[in-house]
Amino acid sequence: TWPSNFVVARAYLDQLARSGALAPQRLAGLTAAMAKVEAAPSDKKEAARLKTMGTSLDKDAATARTPADADRLRALAAIIK
Numbered sequence: 001t002w003p004s005n006f007v008v009a010r011a012y013l014d015q016l017a018r019s020g021a022l023a024p025q026r027l028a029g030l031t032a033a034m035a036k037v038e039a040a041p042s043d044k045k046e047a048a049r050l051k052t053m054g055t056s057l058d059k060d061a062a063t064a065r066t067p068a069d070a071d072r073l074r075a076l077a078a079i080i081k
Contacts, residue, residue, distance in 0.1 A: 009076055013031060016069065021058075036050075041056055054076075054081035
């Protein structure tokens with residue numbers, strides 16, 4: 001079991017990038033959003049934006065190419081929500 005933090009989220013992003021499960025633009029958007037929330041944890045607007053991205057990742061898991069990608073997408077979504 002891995003802790004629910006942005007270090008682990010970045011590891012999932014790296015794995016999803018290597019497998020081609022997410023487009024580079026999407027990966028960049030997620031990385032930027034996580035950085036903003038880390039820099040200003042009390043910024044509710046950025047936190048809400050990141051949560052919305054997490055919900056979208058849950059939906060992407062349903063159509064993932066591999067079960068491993070689906071698991072990673074769900075785990076990433078859980079962390080950033």
